Amino acid sequence: MVKTPLLWDTHCHLQDKHFRDDLEETIERAKEMGVIGVIIPGWDYESSVSAIEISRRYENIYAAVGFHPHDSKNYDEEKLLSILDHEKIVAIGEIGLDFYRNLSPVETQKTVFRRQLRIAEERGLPVIIHTREALEQTVEIVKGFNVKGVFHAFTGSEEDAKEILELGFYVGIGGVLTFKNARLPEVVKSIPLDRILLETDAPYITPHPHRGKRNEPAYLVYVFNKLCDVLGLPHAELGKILIKNTLEVFRIETEGTH
Ligand code: NI
Numbered sequence: 566m567v568k569t570p571l572l573w574d575t576h577c578h579l580q581d582k583h584f585r586d587d588l589e590e591t592i593e594r595a596k597e598m599g600v601i602g603v604i605i606p607g608w609d610y611e612s613s614v615s616a617i618e619i620s621r622r623y624e625n626i627y628a629a630v631g632f633h634p635h636d637s638k639n640y641d642e643e644k645l646l647s648i649l650d651h652e653k654i655v656a657i658g659e660i661g662l663d664f665y666r667n668l669s670p671v672e673t674q675k676t677v678f679r680r681q682l683r684i685a686e687e688r689g690l691p692v693i694i695h696t697r698e699a700l701e702q703t704v705e706i707v708k709g710f711n712v713k714g715v716f717h718a719f720t721g722s723e724e725d726a727k728e729i730l731e732l733g734f735y736v737g738i739g740g741v742l743t744f745k746n747a748r749l750p751e752v753v754k755s756i757p758l759d760r761i762l763l764e765t766d767a768p769y770i771t772p773h774p775h776r777g778k779r780n781e782p783a784y785l786v787y788v789f790n791k792l793c794d795v796l797g798l799p800h801a802e803l804g805k806i807l808i809k810n811t812l813e814v815f816r817i818e819t820e821g822t823h
Contacts, residue, residue, distance in 0.1 A: 570804030572789055573602035573811040574782040576659075576693065576717045576737055576764035579626070580605060580615035583768040583779050592623065595782035601625050603782055604815065606659040606693050606717075608633035610644045620653035625819055629656035629693050635668040637677035645681075649688065655815040657685040658693025659717060662706075665697040675706065682710040691814055693717050694734075704728050715814060718766050722748070723755045730760055735814050739764045740772035740780065743791045750795045758796075758806050762814065763788055 574595070578584075584591050595603070602625040607613025613630035620628040630648060632640045648654075660681045662674050669677075685692045692714035696703040700721065716729045717737035729736055736756050742749045753761070763785055765772075771780035772787040789807075793800050812819070 570599060570801050571808060572600045572763060572785055572804060573604070573808060574600050574765050574767070574785045575604050575715065575762045575811055575815075576606055576739070577603050577767045577782045578605060578612070579603060579619050579782070580607070580612050581768050584781075588619070591781050591783070595785070598783040598786045600782045600785050602811070602819070603627070604629060604655060606656070607631055608659060609636040609639060610641055613645070614648060617648060617651050617653060627655040627815065627817065628653050629658040630654055631657045631660045631681050631693075632677055633659050633695060634661050634663040634674045634678065635666065637674045638669040640673075640677040640680070642680060645684070649684070654690070655817060656691045656693050656714060657681050658714070659695045660692060661695035662699035662703050663695060663697045664699040664702075675702070678706055682707065682712055685712050685714075686710045691715070691816075700725055700728065704732060707732055713814065715762050717764060718770065720749060721752070723752050726752055726756050730756065735760050735762045735810060737762045737764045738792065739766050739788055740770040740784070742795070743773040743787050744776070745773070750791070753792065753795060758803070759810060761792075761807065762810055763792070763807055
């Protein structure tokens with residue numbers, strides 16, 4: 566086993582039903598692998614509430630709250646605002662546009678995305694953005710707001726990355742980096758080190774060599790090791806940069822990292 570420096574999983578759905586039976590063990594396994602911090606994004610009201618509930622119980626676990634584009638048809642702003650004051654909330658997310666699956670009507674997705682960007686702007690919170698087959702429209706909408714944050718689960722081209730970087734956003738890199746034939750390893754070289762965040766998106770997007778199984782935060786090390794290989798950087802050096810990025814974008818102050 567490769568020894569890794571301390572890592573943060575900046576996008577992990579620990580409130581998902583796939584972790585219901587072994588949440589404690591999952592968090593323990595992550596810690597053993599050096600993954601000491603986790604950010605749990607919500608996708609609707611209930612999942613945002615459970616993200617907060619889990620984050621309350623652990624020192625380096627934080628929550629993001631919001632309505633995913635799939636769930637924007639159920640958007641309830643009053644309920645969202647009612648939970649927004651918790652001290653463990655570090656972002657609004659995950660929010661955005663998904664024109665691949667279109668599980669909510671396009672216009673609803675856009676409206677709900679704008680409303681949540683407005684809330685983030687007013688509260689001075691960063692945003693965690695999900696975009697699929699909708700990068701142009703997403704960038705256009707984000708431009709209208711004074712917000713920063715991350716485009717999570719990035720798999721796009723160098724040009725796509727450039728658009729995100731020009732917005733001043735970070736790029737979330739996950740399991741796809743480890744997939745055979747992925748173009749992401751080449752693309753990631755074009756992203757400045759101080760704009761990269763690591764994530765698993767667990768229980769989804771399981772990295773090689775565990776593809777096909779449930780993803781979990783401990784597997785972040787596979788993404789991290791691959792990123793070190795691709796960029797030709799020592800683990801300790803890259804680890805430090807990634808932690809710095811994470812704590813900066815989510816404005817986390819912690820004694821668990823140094
Ligand atoms: Ni997600």
